[in-house]
Amino acid sequence: MSQTARATVVADEFRITALDAPLGAEVHGLDLRQPPSPQQVLALRQGLREHHVLLFRGQSPTDRQYLDFVTLFGPVFQPPVDVPVLSSGADGKAPEIVKVANSEDGExxxxxLAAHIDHQWTPAPSASSFLQALQVPGSGGETLFTNLALAYDSLDAATREEIDGLRLITYNPFVRIRQNGGYGGAFHRYRTPDIEPVQGSEHPLVRTHPESGRRLLFLSAHTEVEIPGYDPARGAALIARLREHLARPELTYTHHWRVGDILWWDNQATLHARNGFPEDQQRRLQRISLGGGRPF
Structure with missing residues (x-):
């Protein structure tokens, strides 16, 4: 075999390599237009458990191929019909592929966008999501991921003892958006008794990952929340302190998009955020979310 042939074989070899970051790994040697082997599916599942975010470069599947690949890892997320989420229709259902774009047909x-956990306000938040880049701006639009397992582990012992066992109500931001007539209205970061509650779900503030068993700080950066049974001032102060901790750069990986990138992130173990980008530049991505269980 020639040197060139040997190099090609090595370049195409299936492998998962960790990024130089607090989370994330890149998948090599996989073309999503072709069905992966059972061994590759299992390796990808294990890779997501270990690294929380997987990156696939240079991909160009059709929508059908994209869905076929993604659903090897679970069913597409659907919220209860009375719980609005991004792209919910009049019938309460969300599309299988959500268009994340600054164009007429996108969202x-x-x-x-502040760091958040998708669908955290639903009774059973999504387990993970895939995001495919079709068009990216020349500047801005990066996605930032925060490692929620590392965030919990790096808290001091007194804070871990304080928050273990606490519950957290996360209120539905899309109900507030409808009340406000759009995204431009006022939003609350902590609900106090003078604020009329909206639809939401109660989950552990520190949840256990259903596969790895890792403890996770299950808190978004700006979403309206409340610790039930806590003095409001004390609860708001605690949440503000935890959010300040989550903003530490040593917990975060920043992804600079290229056309053909697909990211798969564990929605149970990460926050994700987005940097803004120029209004006159186009950013078109496609997201598919997978269903999850009730946090415990």
Missing amino acids: LGNAP
Whole structure:
């Protein structure tokens, strides 16, 4: 075999290599237009458990191929019909593929998005999501991921003891958006008794990962929340302190998108955020979320 042939074989070898970051790994030697082997599916599952985010470069599947690959790892997430989420229709259902784009048929525009857990306000939040880049801006639009397992582990012992066993109500931001007539209204970061509650779900503030058993700080950066049974001032102060901890750069990986990238992230173990980008530049991505269980 020639040197060139040997190099090609090595370059195409299936492997998962960790990124130089607090989370994330890159998958090599896989073409999502072709069905992966059972061994590869199992390796990818294990890779996500270990690294929380997997990156696939240079991919160009059709929508059908994209869905076929993604659903090897679970069913597409569907919220209860009375619980609105991004792209919910009049019938309460969300599309299988959500268009995240600053165009007429897309969602979320070009503004920055604070670090969050998708569907955290639903009774059973999504387990993970895939995001495919079809078009990216020349600057901005990066996605930032926060390692929630590392965030919990790096808390001091007194804080871990304080929050273990606490519950957290996360209120539905899309209900507030409808009340406010759009994204431009006022939003609350902590609900106090003077604020009328909206639809939400109660989950552990520190949840256990259903596969790895890792303890996770299950808290978004800006979403309206409340610790039931806590004095409001004390609860708001605690949440603010935890959010300040989550913002530490040593917990975060920043992904700079290329066309053909697909990211798969564990929605149970990460936050994700987005940097803003120029309004006159196009960013088109496609997201598929997979169903999860009730946090414990």
